[in-house]
Amino acid sequence: MAQTETNIATKADQKRSARLGTQPVASLLAEYALPAIVAMIASSLYNIVDRIFIGNGVGPYAIAGLSIAMPIMNLTTAFGSMLGVGSSSLISIRLGQKRHEEAKQVLGTTFLLNMMVGLLVCVCGLIWLEPILRLFGASEQVLPYAKEFMQVILIANVFNHNFLGFNAVMRATGYPRKAMMSTFLTVIVNVVLAPLFIFVFDWGIRGAALATACAQFCGFVWVMTHFCNPKNDLHFEKKYFRLIGKVIADIVSIGSSNFLMHACTCIMVIILNSSLVHYGGAEGDMAIAAYGICNSVVMLFLMVVIGLNQGMQPIVGYNFGARLNERMMQAYRLTIVVATAVTTFGFLIGELFPRSIVSLFTNDETLIRLSTTCLRTILISFPVVGFQMVTTTFFQSVGKAAWSIFLSLSRQLIFLIPALIILPRMFGLSGVWAALPTGDILASVLTLIVIVLKMKQFTKVPRELTKETNIQL
Template sequence: MESNNKMSDNKQAALALGTKPVGQLLWQYALPAIVAMTASSLYNIIDRAMIGQIVGPEAIAGLGITFPFMNLSAAFGAAVGVGSSASISVKLGQKDYKVAQNLLGNTVTLNLIIGFLFMAISLVFLDPILRFFGASDVTLPYAREFMIVILLGNMVTHMYFGLNAVLRAAGKPKLAMYSVLFTVAMNIVLVLTFVWWFRWGIRGAALATVTSQTLAMCWQLRLFSNKKELLHFKRGMFKLKADLVKNIVAIGVSPFLMNATSCVIVIFMNNQFVHYGGDMAVGAYSIANSVVMMFFMFVMGVCQGMQPIVGYNYGAEKYDRMLRCLFMAIGCATAILLVGWGLSMLFPRQIARIFTTDETLINLSARGIKLDMLVFFVVGSQAVITHFFQSIGKVKVSIFLSLSRQLFLLLPMAFVFPMFWDLDGVWYSMPASDFGSFAMTIPMLMWYMKKFKSVDVKSEEL
């Protein structure tokens, strides 16, 4: 009896996505995600600051070389995590609980397979890959030491992020937040222990990351083992089903391409910075990238909060609620990035000093932060709209918007601009591509809005 009541409560939590006021829902779902992402950003800042202050500026540059690896790993994780969570949200909106359950099982299996294959292939070819990513004789040892530990824990990382995405889709945003907060808190404690106390260097930072994610994943597995939950593990659900995998991949291909393209871009940018400014320029790019991601994580929290609401109401054909949620999310994201833009324009040197005491690196980073974030306030709406199309399964549109900034604009600009402005040209390419992708995204949204509104009018007439 108690089990049935628990199941009924979980179904009610999912049904609330289509009935509660949209603003209240967005606050309910986005706030935990924002808190979690903010905590994650704080960890990344502390992690890089500890490495920069204790290990040295060369280690920061070496860490920057690993960004493409992290993006590529995230690409495969996102393909499964975002694809499955968006599919689950839509199925819950359609009240198809059996398929939603099987999607959870297929998410676990895909994460294990992909995580293992990525780890094995990357470890075999680690040094050549890092060289290709822009590592020099100075930065290669740091990058290698960090990535060996991260790759050994790759299956855990994929599983951890995938299950957290499913928690949000299943109407458990607070549990997803607790998972991230626990990971971040444990990360900070372990980084202080391994890097500052034991002096294990950059390897200690990687070990702290993998250990904290492993502990959080164990807790997630326990949650999904509870038979009282609407979505829980049971026999037979882990066998891959072609139609479900196809659905996950169809939606997940957009975030995969976005992250994979980020990998290509960071490789290219690292090589451009090495060519025009040397290892210290790569270190400055690493610092500027950390600052950008710190504020952008807030926006990702808004996007994650929006996703189950949009997906559910799209599945339930409640397009007016879906669009209301979208516009509220755009407003939140833009306001957040305006704050980030203001702080970066006013205090770039103070921000750079968090990561290093080296004056050369501080000067390069301060200028890089200002140039990189020149039009940062327009990025939020582009990110929210791209995630919106992911959430409703509009794969081709989402892919186009995902690739527009990085592949179609940033890559050619980062190649051409340095011919005119040297090192500054590499920095200029980033705000120019930000504004260009924003200008491409708005007309696309307006066109789709007309389609949704026309469907609503027809349904009212009937």
């Protein structure tokens, strides 16, 4: 009886995956992207709420400490994200190719990798935490806040690795709403616990970190419950808990662009913070805090684009694996249109109401002034950012890791870091702010050139396959 139920569930999950190759692309994108978008917005709001609580409950230097800690936290989670993006893309392709057993092999290998990498990052991070924080620009005044926050985050790192990785796999295998609910769970836990720990228990920035760690653990339990259920087509099976070299190489290859983007962002932040301290003079720490505030606002809109990309990824990956190129390109083009509309809206909001937005985080007049200037400057390039992000994810979704890596790195390494070195020498602190949109605009131009040159590879449609599969475009 149990075996019969499992077989029925397996067929249902396979049918759910097969819809990616038959149902209208627009409805699929809405179905897969909307839950991801809601989850990403919730995740971004969770970071914004953290900064608002810390700014009003601890002070502006605590915001600066969080601004130092956040890119390091993002780097630690980038390992889990790399494995999640790589495995979810690979699983989508394998399901599109009807190679279900190989998809299960990817799942088992991903779990072992997440556990090993998560523990390694935790140990190394705790050992070298203070030198790393100083490298990222922490002054004596800011260091205690950043250190308190990161110690807690690193201890809980292994849970966050698995949560991020398997939440992406859950979404890619036909459970976008369930993936959304896992993110909602983490947001609710964090929003409830953060003010309690900061204001009631008076634990300061450590309380904010503890709230985040508790939220990540709850998310971990949620996704593990899903993949431990044998009624799901893709679930943990003992025989697949093996480290398979070819699978590891494929996961890392596909997901490495995501990780390298985070790594380059960290290099950029080191240079950025150094420039802010140098050209900000006596207001250097406040300039770092200002960038942290503006970055959290910007990420609210970029998270929508990331959610769109997460919705697009299984559609593009499945149809690429099934050789349904016309549907694949339709999903790509539609995602670009929506992403551009979102970033243009963010540009308008930020340019029209910058002071009102940043005043939510602090009542310190110096910090408000610096944040207002920063926000208006970095949003100049926002209307074209969505296109660049979607195209990078598109190459990743079809297994073109080299192009995805190249486009991911182009913004930071080729354009932004040189701009951060050159422009401040000419324009001081204003040059630091101006370097950010400069990198975005130049990277978008390069992305346009690459996709135009590669377009012919993705527009050839196998007509006989389209006729046989009763596809709705």
